[in-house]
Amino acid sequence: MRQICLACLFVLTPSSPGTLLAAEDRLVLKYDAPGIDDLLAESDSAASRLGYMQTALPLGNGRLGAMFSGGINQEHLLINEITLWMNAKRGLGDVAQSGTRPGAFRNLDTVRAAYREGKYGRGPDSMEALSTKHLSSVEPLGNYAPFADLLISSDHDPAAVRRYRRSLDARTGVGRVSYRIGDAEFEREYFCSHPADVVAVRYTAKGAKLNLRIAVTTQHRVTRLDSSNTRITLVAECPMAKDDVAFMQAVYVDATDGKATPLSDGSLAVAEATAITIFLAGYSDYLPIYPTFKGRDFAADCEQTLSAAVAQGYDALRTAHTADVSALMDRCRLTLDHQPSGLTTDRLLAAGGGIELEELYFNYARYLQVCCSRDAPAPSNLQGIWNADLSPAWNCDYHTDINVQMNYWMVNPANLPGSFRPFVEWAKVLAESGRHTARETFGVSKGWCMGVNGNVYGFTAQNPHGRRHQQAAHWIAQNLFEHYAYSQDQAYLAEVYPILKGAAEFFIEFLAPWKDGSLVVYPTWSPENAYLVGQHGRLNKQAYGASWDQQLLLNLFIDCIEASTVLDRDQEFRETLRGLIPKLCPQKTGKHGQLQEWPEDWDDPKDKHRHISHLIALHPGRDISPLTTEELAEAALVTMSHRGDRSTGWSSGWKTCFWARLHNGAKAHQLYRFLTAQRAYPNLFDYHPPFQIDGNFGGAAGVCEMLLQSHLRSINSSSPDIRRAAFVAYAQDAANPSHFLPIAPDDALARAPYILHLLPALPPAWTGGKVTGLRARGGFEVDLEWGQGELTHATIRSLNGGAFRIFYEGTLSEVIAVEQGESFVWPLSN
Template identity: 35%
Template sequence: MKRILFCFTFVIVPAVMFAQQHQLKLWYKQPAKEWTEALPLGNGRLGAMVYGGVGEEHLQLNEGTLWSGGPVKANINPDAPKYLAAVRDALLKKQDYAEAIKLAKKMQGLYTESYLPLGDLYIKQQLKDTAQLNYYRDLDIGRAVATTRFTSNGVTYTRTMFSSAPDQVIVLRFTADKPGQLNLKIAANSLLHHQIKQNSRTVMALSGKAPSHVDPVYYNPNNHPIEYNDADKCTGMRFVLKYKVINEDGRVLADSSGISVNGASSLMLLVSAATSFNGFDKCPDKDEQLIADSYLAKAAAKPYATLLAAHIADYQKYFNRVTLNLQPPAKNTNAGLPTNERINGYTAGAADPGYESLYFQYGRYLLISSSRPGGVPANLQGIWNNEMRPPWSSNYTININTQMNYWPAEVTNLSEMHKPLFGFIKDLSVTGKTTARQFYNMKGWVAHHNTDIWAISNPVGDKGQGDPKWANWNMGGNWLCRHLWEHYLYTNDKKFLKQDAYPLMKGAAEFCLNWLVEDQNGYLVSVPSLSPENDFIDENGKKGEVSVATTMDMSIIYDLFTNLIDASKALGIDPEFRAMLVAKRSKLYPLHIGKLGNLQEWYKDFKDVDPHHRHVSHLYGLYPGSQISALNTPAFADAARKTLEIRGDDGTGWSLAWKVNFWARLLDGNHAHTIIRELLKSSLGAQEDIHHGGGVYPNMFDSHPPFQIDGNFGGTAGMAEMLLQSQLKEIHLLPALPDAWGAGDVKGLKARGNFSVDIKWANKKLVSAKISAQNAGLCKIRTAEKIEIKGVKLKVQQTSKGYVSSFTAKKGNTYVLNAL
């Protein structure tokens, strides 16, 4: 084989790529009035929403570990295991679904805690003329820098801001193009209980304590949903927010009201914050003051240029790995519009593939900004929240939403950002082992529908107040295990598989082995079983939600067993356990096709209460699983297609994002693009309900409604899935390319097997590709056209779905292929 000398690296970036990335901006001609118009900055821990006001700049701030509550308490509901047999009897023998609901409620624990806002920073600026001349603000996602610029009374003022991961501070620089024109008053506030102190002439501190408990916004049993308990040292973590002015000229003075700056030409403002969080299972007792002071002092010793350069280098090390260029139509008049106007034009029907590629990269920006190694995972709103009782507690909802946050991590070359989730799964396995024992008298570990920074794993619901169709669903941990396996598939990291993934996957499988029982036909079934947040109409015309062997439950268990079997083979361990899994898997209740030709969602072919329900949980085997595929299981793929047709193309933001991935897996690029147009439309004026929500806010945040970040991440993953798939142990190039993306190129995507992939296409056909092998091994490439790789002898198989070309790749080689 000829060794190809040109080999990709994804840290050294060509000048052309820099030019492309520099154009990746959200920009506006006016300040933000609403939170969903403000622009997000983040370093994985410190988040800021920048409003860009003229007379008053406003930064709404977050710190990723600031939550209510404390470590999970044991023995929340000691009677819970008593009801399992009764629930199973009601379902398997009596088919009394109403009774099953009543009994399931008796097996619930407490609700999760809530992610909280840190505070608000206000910078009032004295201006002689408040008229906005040449106003401009942007978020450059190629550099992770926000800029606000305007002219007042002949003076141009510029504010530049970023959240630095290397220095762990938020940095703001204020400049005026004429000397001595900056006159500012800087002050902070918080919705949490707090005190404000002057630390020095240039430093202010806001410190306080989080609530000991916050009820979910949808649960209001009393008049005190936010509780503070200063006597309990294990709940209500402490926090501190500090800010320091570093001026080059002018006068700076701090007092109890904040910091005043007069007559400056430029200055730097550093923002540091920390909490006392010390891990999911410990009382929050870290010294937050010491942590915040340390970050602030180290950053203050560096000039602005050094801080900025370190920030950009660190960020672009990840972001610049992938570029996406979707060539615009001949007349794309919207490309030069401000982002809010561009969204409106797209909503009105304009073709704007550049906006679609911006959305793709925005998802990558948000993941880098909200999930960094060593930190906690991105929650339901990433790290950005401005409410004391945020929607759904801004927690970790693990019946789809948390998982969706990390769908783009591996395929869009951000594997490192996946790591916080792995650490969290390990935490969850610890509390989950207690939950398995205390709620079910079973081995292994289990996690349900909701969790939080404390890794709560029990069925939520304040011991009987939760709706079982979401509260009692217990496959969340099993689903999260797919992320462990995916990371191995993409990286081939056997050390990670052996030390981290395999033990966690095995513990989850041990619970499943305890949980499964035989039905009257000898199949192993999950009982009780839910299809998250959905319900059915039984044979007697009655509404039900707690069932037996829902397709989602059985698909997740099948997936876990299959992945664990493959992991055991890869590591060469546990042959007896592997053999048992193979035997148990063969007895799992199988997939069924319903009378409408759809994939059956329930144990029986029940009717839907809501045929257009936002959840399409029973298609788990299509995506993110691989049990169903258009290539290998066409009958079930057709049933999945029918299911999606019945569900319809409406939905909330995250639901639309999931549908993009479904249609991509069905190899229907045009339908996937139809959903993308729904996902990326303006949410303003849309019906805010569970069917007709979706779209984006002016800052391109996904609208559930309200804001949920999972739609952004799921949309990015779906676009990648349209361009590259590898779940079937082959690299499928352009599997679901829509007509709207007739020409373009993508660089730096990852395929399973640890391959990096570049693709170029024109006239909806593959032109060329480059595949870089980070590991040696068999490489299969599926294409619509026949290909060649110079110097490589390919084994080619022609199928009804195109060509499959295979060869043995050598580690470190890059293979250039061309379509014939």
């Protein structure tokens, strides 16, 4: 292996804006047949709904979502709006809106006594039964709901169609359908504009005329449906357990040279046209204001939005839309060396995938992120923004035991930081609501907490099942601080600091001593796993001091120490955290050599559970690394070998990240290939089953981790040995070598440069390629090129000015300081 002096091989150059790349086939999903489009026909069934979600192609602007099936005799556009939920409650009092059980804290010690006495299982005096009886919420969570539908019917005979093509350009966010009937050519375009906040559709014909019937429908109660020569207006109410949600979908139709006729059923007929343009706007009455969550003038917003879109016209809207999406998509791009096959996307999948699909999947994941999370009032959910079902799987909600967090792992490294804003706004609501849950459920006077399921109405209470209790504020807070780590934006850090501090304050008061006197979290669980299954059954899940909780607590406390230092506030709070950290329950290795999932050595080597939550310090945390904590990394390897390779989509995405952090590029690639080739539907939505979008985002995060890692900090800038240079959060206990004690940092950590590890887990199959625009912690953008499996060129651009160190092939560079706007260029030579 070549040894390279990294300290001197660089030059400084002014940064320059990224070059816009021409639209390429590499970023296009393409098909030669329509998707399933009979969702609302008489044959509608669960199978047909699933079929639509697996084959229709997605559009979105972060708030408004759409899917098009490309049907010939009927085009079905499914419309979603990120705030539309049903079967929940809103407008309650401050405490009630949180969903918490008032006064539950009076029985907390009764529940905790069952833990201390080891009352496992599901008996009437068990941990689970008492938790359900005394602490669980009885309020409805509800579910994410479909919004409305746009149906466009023609008189075209599918049997007469030739040269059918359906595509989605992930670089521009434009969908297309084209086909021929006889000598006539028919084309369509679709996009969902963020600048204009509308869905836009254009039908054109050459050598024939268009005769269409355009209808709007919804699965909810309609209060108004009417049409005119240019408009269809739908007003409806989505059912809630309290205070139904009103919403409106308004459609503008320009028949160009055709004749438009409103029909009595509220639809619109267009005859003898050569071009038809459709704009669609839709809003609910939701506002993210706790506890009312109401007040938007949705009707006025629909009118204003449509009027503005009509005034601009289709061509101007399309130009603005493609410029908007391509600017985001061009920030980061993966290009792998391969010969394009020319296969349609579904055939590429059927052929078993490969490098071509792996490249497309990553770039497409970034497109999906652009579509379902931007500046909307709520973050992406289990299905991003797309849902056709009144009773979707897992409520299409916000699961805080990994899923909503995984949705946002890739936004920073894949250079879409603006997509994180909805998560921030949601966290503010949770912190406000969670104060009531902390007080009423757990008797904690400061801070906030969050259960395992959330909605858009501030639900923070404990899950109705006692076995699924958790306090998830620490994992929410991890995402919030990571966003700062990448941007180094102190104004943002000041904005979220009260949320971070509140999460820590809750645990300061909530932690309790266990058998050995160390502080642990309980009641809790290790999502979503069971222990002592032979004695107590597969639902024996409630526990104490689960490793994931303890790892996240250390992560949270260290983040709060750094944030407090950077912002120069709350020194007493910092010292409190520093005093608590050594008292936390240590991480432990067990009798099989594994990293223990619980404080007790309960792990079963035959356990293949999809959740591996006790490796959270490996990823997305930063406190286990083969470079700095070899013993813990070896224990993580044992755990990974026990759990096996294949699982659900999101789990495969997480395992890709784990193996990348363990610097095993071949294994990371094996999981990523499984995810892309065997856990993807024809439209490349993640196959859980059914669809969950976190697999798409987790897989993309795994690609970022294979190519660049920046989670380690150089606390000792003079050492060339990375183990001595990097901050280490766990130290082996000399008196008990199977225990690893938490370490509190001093203020110097806040000034420590990040270590940029280049190509830490490059897959051997990816022999050549490049990636542009990856982001690294510390405020840097990184371009990498490689050939024959070795790095050939690296450019590191400084967004804010700062220092970093590079680690590559076992060599750690000196500290490199770069001014804002300058670049570090590393040309390798033999």
